[in-house]
Amino acid sequence: MGLGSKLYSIAFNKCPKCHQGDFFVTKTSFQPKFDQIHHRCEHCNETLMPETGFYWGALYVSYALYVIWCMTAFIVYNYVLKLDLDYFLVFLIPTLVLLMPWFFRLARRTWLNLFVNYDPAKAKNKAVILSTNHS
Numbered sequence: 001m002g003l004g005s006k007l008y009s010i011a012f013n014k015c016p017k018c019h020q021g022d023f024f025v026t027k028t029s030f031q032p033k034f035d036q037i038h039h040r041c042e043h044c045n046e047t048l049m050p051e052t053g054f055y056w057g058a059l060y061v062s063y064a065l066y067v068i069w070c071m072t073a074f075i076v077y078n079y080v081l082k083l084d085l086d087y088f089l090v091f092l093i094p095t096l097v098l099l100m101p102w103f104f105r106l107a108r109r110t111w112l113n114l115f116v117n118y119d120p121a122k123a124k125n126k127a128v129i130l131s132t133n134h135s
């Protein structure tokens with residue numbers, strides 16, 4: 001999972017194009033404004049908000065991640081810990097609520113990585129971003 005792989009960008013909150021700039025504004029999922037995405041990469045100027053409604057597709061990724069989490073939790077709960085299944089939801093539901101911001105961010109990074117590939121040239125050269133504000 002080194003620099004240049006999509007897993008690197010997804011796991012470490014990095015721009016899918018250059019793997020240098022941050023994807024989300026905040027570093028972790030568990031602080032205010034965890035859902036804020038940079039509109040453009042700070043390093044290569046790649047757009048991280050391609051079009052309006054682009055991240056609706058991330059809902060499908062999020063759904064798949066939740067299913068994987070629920071199945072893994074079931075296997076651990078039932079076959080490893082061998083606990084009573086009557087209390088499985090008491091165990092599962094708090095984990096789903098607490099991990100919601102983490103799944104949210106993971107799904108969005110994964111979704112954009114499906115469409116944007118790593119470019120080593122963009123990683124080396126920092127883009128000159130010209131400001132359009134004339135005040």
Ligand SMILES: [Zn+2]
Nearest residue numbers: 015018041044
């Ligand atoms: Zn970038």
